[in-house]
Amino acid sequence: MKETVAQQPDVYNPQSIEPVWQQQWEAAKTFRVTEDPKRPKYYCLVMFPYPSGRIHMGHVRNYVIGDVVARYKSMRGHNVLHPMGWDAFGLPAENAAIEHKKTPQFWTDENILYMRTQLKRLGLSYDWEREVATCKPDYYKWNQWFFLKMYERGLAYKKMSAVNWCPSCETVLANEQVITRDVTNIGLCWRCDSHVEKKELDQWFYKITAYAEELLAECDRLPGWPERVLTMQRNWIGKSVGVEVDFPLADDKNRAIRIFTTRQDTLFGATFVTLSPEHPMVEEIIRGKKESAAVRTFVERITKQDINIRTAQNMEKEGIFTGAHAINPMTKERIPIWIGNFVLMGYGTGAIMCVPAHDQRDFEFAKMYNIPTRVVIQNPEGTLKSDELTAAYTDEAGKLVESGKFSGLSPNEAIEKIAEFIVSEKLGARKTNYKLRDWGISRQRYWGTPIPIIYCERCGTVAVPYDELPVTLPPDVPITGKGGSPLQADKNFLNVKCPKCGGPARRETDTMDTFVDSSWYFFRYLSPKMDTAPFDTKSADYWMPVDQYIGGIEHAVLHLLYARFFTKVVRDLGLTKADEPFTNLLTQGMVCMETYRCEEHGWLFPGDLIGSEKEGWHCPHCNRPAVRGRVEKMSKSKKNIVDPEQLIATYGADTARLFSLFAAPPEKDLEWNDAGVEGASRFLNRVWRLVTSHAGPGPVSGTDGTERTAALRRVTHQTIKKVTEDLDRNFQFNTAVAALMEFYNAITAQPGDGRDEAIKTLLILLSPFAPHIAEELWKRLGHTGSVLTQPWPRWTEAALATDEITIVIQINGKLRGQIRVPAGLDEKEIQHRAMADGKIKDWLKGQPPKKVIYVKGKLVSIVL
RNA sequence: GCCGGAGUGGUGGAAUGGUAGACACAAGGGACUUAAAAUCCCUCGCGCAGAAACGCGCGUGACGGUUCGAGUCCGUCCUCCGGCACCA
DSSP states (O other): OOOSSSSOOTSOOOHHHHHHHHEEEEEEHTOOOOOOSSSSSSEEOOOOOOHHHHHHHHHHHHHHHHHHHHHHHHHHHHHHEEOEEEEEOHHHHHHHHHHHHOOOHHHHHHHHHHHHHHHHHTOOOOOOGGOOEETTTHHHHHHHHHHHHHHTSSEEEEEEEEEEETHHHTEEOOGGEEOOOOOTTTOOEEETTOEEEEEEEEEEEEHHHHHHHHHHHGGGGBBBBBBBHHHHHHHOOOOEEEEEEEEEBSSSSEEEEEESOOOGGGGGGOOEEEEEETTTEEEEEEEETTTTTHHHHHHHHHHSSHHHHTOTOOOOOOEEEEEEEEOOOTTTTTEEEEETOOOOOTTSEEEEEEOOOOOOHHHHHHHHTTOOOOEEOOOOOOOOOTOOOOSSSOSSSSOSSSSSTTTTTTHHHHHHHHHOOOOOOOEEEEEESOOOOOOOOOEOOSOOOBBOOOEETTTTTEEGGGGGOOOOSSSSSOOOOOOOOOOOOOOHHHHHETTTTTOEEEEOOOOETTGGGGGGGGHTTTTTTOOHHHHHHHHHHHHEEEEEEEHHHHHHHHTHHHHHHHHHHHHHTTTTOOOOOOOEEEEEEEEEEEEEEETTTTEEEEOOEETTTTTTEEOTTTTOOOOEEEEEEOOOOTTTOOOOHHHHHOOOOHHHHHHHHHHHHHHHHEEHHHHHHHHHHHHHHHHHHHHHHHOOOSOOOOOOOOHHHHHHHEEEHHHHHHHHHHHHOOHHHHHHHHHHHHHHHHHHOOSSSHHHHHHHHHHHHHHTTTHHHHHHHHHHTTSSSSSSGOOOOOHHHHHHSEEEEEEEETTTTTOOOOOOEEETTTTTHHHHHHHHSHHHHHTTTTTTOOOOEETTTTTTEEOO
């Protein structure tokens, strides 16, 4: 402490005590952790940040939640691993390089340095010796190592594919990185909101689809995950079980169109077939037909359209008859073949059978083009008529009709029976489809992990040998933001000798999607300095899986699915026993704040407004009224941000921590409000005054046996119970903090002896939430050693017991009175006293009650 | 359209089927102070009644139902938020 301010021991001054304790913890290596088979392990993980420059309130909330969990579990006797690191590759570093003429490396290192000190100011209990940064060669070497392992196993492969191309970022995006935000359903870049285009490129993929079934099935075995996250993952994997069926061409019975359906029970009702405009058989079937010219024009027009626009929800269905016919394999009827703009080549076989009677989309299409409709599932009332339908009949109830030997079956029975028939008659096969696509990992970018592949003129695609890893990024590459990958311009990087034949070859210049980095970082924390393997399997056997993972809901699909996939790959490489990386998942809500706008000057910082709540706020530039906007996620663009650094400077880290925990349950959005921060600060000030005014030269005398002392002891144990249960049950930090406030109120409400145990307990219970003040006051009470190493207090049922209890009396379910009775009084006597109560007597009016219900220790309910 | 989640005071939010509104914020009143800040105390869902006290009625998005008793369980609906969506 360099401050020369006179020490005023009676004033709570977080700015002076917080750094002292942070240094103390660091010097004592309080949070360093190693494997310890004697203690139960607890792996508490928070999503590591992208080093964008400064931490924001979302980070604060995330890390404070994680810190309370870690500190609490540690006090409960667990050996807690609580690491932190940096998701350090990514586009902003390149943008910064263009803007500020700093290399991505320099910019990133600078940011990490700054943000690390910011995090340290929050007093977070990280084992900093395990810090990792994904942009360091000793980290990304292992991205490359995993790539090679996957390449060997056929899990990494290259193919030409139409990819999402962001013209602004000049890079490829994964499907998951294309978002649709408004009703037009147009694909936008997840990072910059640009309109995404299609482009054909040769790309590297990870074969996540090989694990689709396991990723889906394991969703049922993740009870510690929020249901909505599992739902999103299930939707994303998008499994559908059905059959592929061949519809032979009428002109050539040896050729057939293969369709995919999940509703084979309606096969007899298929009155036409529709192909995707991209379907490879289109040209074959229209050859020589009078419709061929019109069809070609149609196909050309549709395929030119952006796929995102074409598949938008409100896109008009459009189709054209090909002039060709197919044979319905069940009815043997000739049915027309159409081409439709709504049929996707990328799903199933790119061809569908159409059953207008039992599929709403097919129904609308058939109505539009006058194609016949045939009812093959009759409703229980028997009222459906093929030519009178006004909508498709899609209910599960009903029986098959006009379906040959399957008539009379329920749709569910028929789905199975007809599938069997299709297989046995060799009309097709059972088939399961997934919406999940393989994960395109190629990025035409500099600041990422180089893909360890070499292209040789003679040997073709050659893997970089393991002993040549890592393929490092060349440090001085000009980054312009234009054209393709900057690595292509670096001839030293690009031109290499082939590892196989020694001949001239060139390197792959694409780098990996940064989601690769974050798919396994939780393994790297276990042995961050290991240089012979990505991590130590022995450590993983001890620590994995992560007991509690905490982060934003925005990663519900992308990051969490990739991390699950990677874990399964790592397991199949024999490196871990874990099937799933994260046992429990807590998705914390966003940090929001109200927004203000001036019609002239746009968004305004709330802190800059002039005026007052009562008189109304005005724009500081032009004094126009500031219009209050919606409460939205804090963001720079809307200017509704609170800078954590400012907050800590004003109130201290403990207040910042306490408020972000108290204002809302963790999974809900938190609305920031300065007055609430004041409240949290006031509470800590009160605790400070209570303890500092209480602390005497020596320990204060113990229990004195009075009723007041017993009452305080009771509240103490009640609070231990409440806080413990709130933390154990879903981390209800807000109610736990409320219990501590009540506890404080109870202690001060009854001045007198016997506060010792209460105050001591208050500090221990407070320490995970506000560790600095707890440490300081603990010390001032005369304790040696850290409050953090105190065991978590236990409550006893005996201490909770009271001599007298309150019994509530209800008449016909309405509250009519209450009586105090000695604890342990028997039911009969309690009922008797309840009826004898003056007020209750008035209600009874001398009549005997019909019924009396007694809830033990709680209430008497009298029915008249 | 489908699948989740949520609707409680002026506000954020509490309530294993058992006293709705804990805790906090805001607001109002008071004490202390020359004054202010800080701090402390009181009031604080709506209505009725009353000098006061003891009270009474209503009240958790709407309407029904189950129950001695429903914010909580069931049914129907409304609104908002999130996800998915021409996926065959």
